[in-house]
Amino acid sequence: xxxxxxxxxxxxxxxxxxxxxxxxxxxxxxxxxxxxxxxxxxxxxxxxxxxxxxxxxxxxxxxxxxxxxxxxxxxxxxxxxxxxxxxxxxxxxxxxxxxxxxxxxxxxxxxxxxxxxxxxxxxxxxxxxxxxxxxxxxxxxxxxxxxxxxxxx
Amino acid sequence: xxxxxxxxxxxxxxxxxxxxxxxxxxxxxxxxxxxxxxxxxxxxxxxxxxxxxxxxxxxxxxxxx
Numbered sequence: 001x002x003x004x005x006x007x008x009x010x011x012x013x014x015x016x017x018x019x020x021x022x023x024x025x026x027x028x029x030x031x032x033x034x035x036x037x038x039x040x041x042x043x044x045x046x047x048x049x050x051x052x053x054x055x056x057x058x059x060x061x062x063x064x065x066x067x068x069x070x071x072x073x074x075x076x077x078x079x080x081x082x083x084x085x086x087x088x089x090x091x092x093x094x095x096x097x098x099x100x101x102x103x104x105x106x107x108x109x110x111x112x113x114x115x116x117x118x119x120x121x122x123x124x125x126x127x128x129x130x131x132x133x134x135x136x137x138x139x140x141x142x143x144x145x146x147x148x149x150x151x152x153x
Numbered sequence: 154x155x156x157x158x159x160x161x162x163x164x165x166x167x168x169x170x171x172x173x174x175x176x177x178x179x180x181x182x183x184x185x186x187x188x189x190x191x192x193x194x195x196x197x198x199x200x201x202x203x204x205x206x207x208x209x210x211x212x213x214x215x216x217x218x
Contacts, residue, residue, distance in 0.1 A: 005163040009215040012166050020215040025167070026175050040212045060212055062205060072205045079211060081202040089205070 001037065001114055002122050004029045015045040015052060034066035035118040039107060053140065061110035063117055068092060070117055073105050077153050084153040085146065103145040108134045172216030180210055188217065 008021040020042045023029050028038035042057035061073040068091075075086040087099040108130045115121045123129065143149035167175065177188040183206050184191060194200060195211060202208040 003162070005165050008164060008166050009172065009213075010167060010169050018215050020213060022213065026179055026213070038209070040209060042212060042215065058212060060205070060209055062209070069205070074205075074208065076202055076208060076212070079202045080198055080200075081208075 001031055001111065001118070001120055002029055013045065015047065017044065018057060019043055019045075028062070031114075031118055031120050033118070033120075035114070035120065036062075036064045037110075037114045038062040038064075039110060041107065055142070059105075059107070061105070061107070061113075063110070063114050065118070071113060073102075073110055073113070075104070075147075077147060104141070104143060104147075106134065106137055108137070167216055169217060172213075176210065176213055176217055183207070183210065192218065 004023045006021050006023065007025045009019045011017065012019045012021065020040060023037070023039045028036055030036055038061065040060045042059070043054050044057055045052050046055055056075075058076045058078060059074070060076070061071075062069065063071040063073075070090070070092055072089040072091065074088070077084040083099050085099075086102050086104050088097075088102055088105075090097045090100065112126075112130055115126060138144075143152065147153045173188060180186060180188050180191045186194070191200075191210065192214065195214070200207055200211065202211055
């Protein structure tokens with residue numbers, strides 16, 4: 001899609017505390033033709049038999065074009081929304097949507113959605129780059145379809 | 154592999170001060186209140202994370218505390 005910096009919160013490598021990262025602070029990534037991509041992911045570094053691992057706390061990916069929200073990809077099991085499972089909203093559908101249930105959607109998934117919707121990518125080999133990154137996630141993840149697999153909700 | 158390493162994104166950690174400077178105007182613009190009021194009212198359960206914009210603000214709270 002384009003280049004971006006990762007902006008983590010203060011003390012982002014400190015174990016046992018809630019942290020978050022975004023793309024380019026609150027700005028997200030602006031692409032040609034008015035496309036806009038934002039990503040926010042909460043995480044925690046926790047002890048593991050191999051040393052430490054990172055566990056995801058929540059995520060929000062937002063894909064928009066000239067102010068129109070195309071896809072809102074959410075998982076926020078904490079808080080007071082009352083909906084704890086991963087889901088998407090598709091605001092541009094005729095009647096909008098509430099919570100459309102999904103499995104776990106990764107950052108790589110969101111990047112691919114953005115590439116597919118905007119028809120923009122920074123490199124031709126993006127499928128293999130995303131595939132390699134997904135493979136690392138799949139090797140270490142504790143859940144994929146429902147967070148109940150990991151006893152989270 | 155080396156080509157991909159060369160294109161790795163820069164990681165720039167924010168300070169709490171920078172986090173407050175980032176979040177305060179967003180809160181003011183979207184909710185019309187100060188950051189401190191937002192944090193206090195969120196902790197009191199005043200905000201539901203039903204809309205995407207509020208959800209985004211809530212998720213970024215680790216930038217300020």
